[in-house]
Amino acid sequence: MQNLLHNLNPEQLAAVTLPAQPALILAGAGSGKTRVLTTRIAWLVQTGQVSPTGILAVTFTNKAAKEMLSRLSAMLPINTRGMWIGTFHGLCNRLLRAHYRDAGLPQTFQILDSADQLSMIKRLLKALNVDDEKYPPRNLMYFINGAKDQGLRAKDVEAHDEYNRRFVELYDAYDNQCQREGVVDFAELLLRSYELLSRNQPLREHYQSRFRHILVDEFQDTNNLQYNWLKLMAGEHNAVFAVGDDDQSIYAFRGANVGNMVAFEREFRVQNLIKLEQNYRSHGHILDTANTLIANNSKRLGKNLRTDAGHGEPVRIYEASSDIQEAQWIIEEAKSLINEGALRSEVAILYRSNAQSRVIEHALFTAGIPYRVYGGQRFFERAEIKHAIAYLQLMDNPHNDSAFLRVVNFPTRGIGARSIEQLQDASRQYGISLYAAVPYVAGKAGSSLGSFVKLVEAMRFETQNLPLQEMVKVMLDMSGLIPHYQTEKEGADRIENLEQLVSAAMLFVSEEGFGIDSPAFLGPKAQATAGTPLPNGDEVIDADAPLPTVMSPLSAFLSHASLEAGDNQAQAGQDALQLMTVHSAKGLEFDAVFITGLEEGLFPHENSAKEEGGMEEERRLMYVAITRAKKRLYMSFSQTRMLHGQTRYNMKSRFFDELPEGALKWLSPKLQHHWFGNKKSAWDDAPESGVNTIAQSFVRKDVGWRIGETVAHQKFGEGVIVNIEGSGTNSRAHINFGRHGMKLLDLNIAKLERVGG
């Protein structure tokens, strides 16, 4: 135990060893948050205060859960089985699998990912003859998910007008359809288990008496439903240990509610509030920069990071003439960092929106520097994998209409739109799944559909009692997917991925313990004598009953495929520069970080101005970006940028005005906007020549002002001339005043001053 606690600072130690009471840990960036969480669990177990089965630890991502698990097994001699450590969704899935009957779900219920959900909604709208111009599927999806995240069923949603009433109706119809098909979306996993626990008292009390300690990671990211779920699990007596950082709350747009931190403090009457402000990641100037910036936010719980590391290097700021030139500068700097011995994987290039990566990628590609872009397509999201998964889904639950439609005619087997229409009519008429409706379709369509049903049934029959990876192999053989892709020109990669699916299944079996000697493979009879009672309504059984009794390996694998879509970074393996959005950088750290495109409209993003609290969220995002850097931080912005096919002239980000001058070093002379003045500007010697010539073509000498020029206005401050129209006494200019927005000013009336010229 001494080992466990040594090397903790006083605040960390205090947090780790708090009594079994509600606690809120405000953990700043790089303050050892994960360490505190895992050490707390290890300490509780090791001091005998709680058995491993009494621990419930919740995270948002699978990555975080895995990290916690692996650190724990390094700390504790005992195995971590029996602890519930996972994502909200993963844990809810576990709960629902164990108590599927009480939850009103079929044993083989399947999980829709966002793409499945959207296609299901589209299908529903079509079936109900709803105008999808008036009710866009995407909006309906947001509506449904938003309501579920608030814990609201269709009947609970208040609609104030006809339009919204229709949304509510469609929400209800959607839920009914899901129930018919035996599928649940992500939000449903949470809502369903929330409802299960709240109406089933014995079950609730069972879990409440089990989980004495509930630990929550990234608490600032919880939505209202998750918060209420936690409240239910905690009951009156369990100790909730919430760790979070309000300054790093950047997911309001998807329902996260920072207010949960304050609510938690109040509702749980938190007596133990500990701030972790000692930062072990960044050098002083970087930290000062972060602190000074975030101090501009008014809604904060209050926290100031400190470091023992010394000032370190100043934060370098660079003004580029164009996005292309910005990219070239980044690459030059990155090159010299690497020459100085930096690892490529320790250098990150961050941007606000994905579209910005293109220019940077292009430059990196040309320069032949290995790089890796995060946020690409994930393994289980690939089309060929989705098709294979759909076959597996049909084998496990043939009433999944989405899966049915995806592969009924893939590879093509002569089942066209007309056959499907007939089938959908029948399914609607009898209120049954497409699969079940097949016998009701007559004629040629009926017979080709019939042979598809026979195929699925043959797959089920052939794979009975086979290990999971063999099931996948048989499915691949019988489906005809591989021959189909063999005839495609780009099919080789797809076939390779399909083969990887077999490996994924194998890996899953070995990791999750669905091995060959697990009861699942002993067949139904052996299972019945294995002595584990099946869950039913009369008896509370714990979700720790050996999983195969509640979930077949196939069901488990399909859950895994939906809940953990796989790696989302390309070209893993080699040492490469790291490119990603600021959002995906959260939780990571790098020796050197570039924050790029720091311009009004981009970062802070223009849309954030419209939203309540939007600007503060952008500032937190900037805070997250800054605090990713350990030793060296660069920030850059550009005077012109190609966005959506047109050139934009942006002001530099307002965030520059909120940084401590003493910690900064401007690499380019300030105020270089006089492109066409007498002085030679810094980038006249730049390797590319596009910008000046393009801009020059817009010079309007007759009105005395130039496009791209920075001007100052008494009321609006500094702005950039974006366009000039008219001439002489009738000339007006569109000027981008950044935070004051775009203005159209009469050049003969407005009193403008040149800036820097």
Added chain:
DNA sequence: ATATCCAGCGTTTTT
């Protein structure tokens, strides 16, 4: 049933 064209659109994302 597949290829090709064009209109429309464009913040952030995990499960």
Added chain:
DNA sequence: CGCTGGATAT
């Protein structure tokens, strides 16, 4: 600019 999805042509 570059992608997606719907509509049309072969």
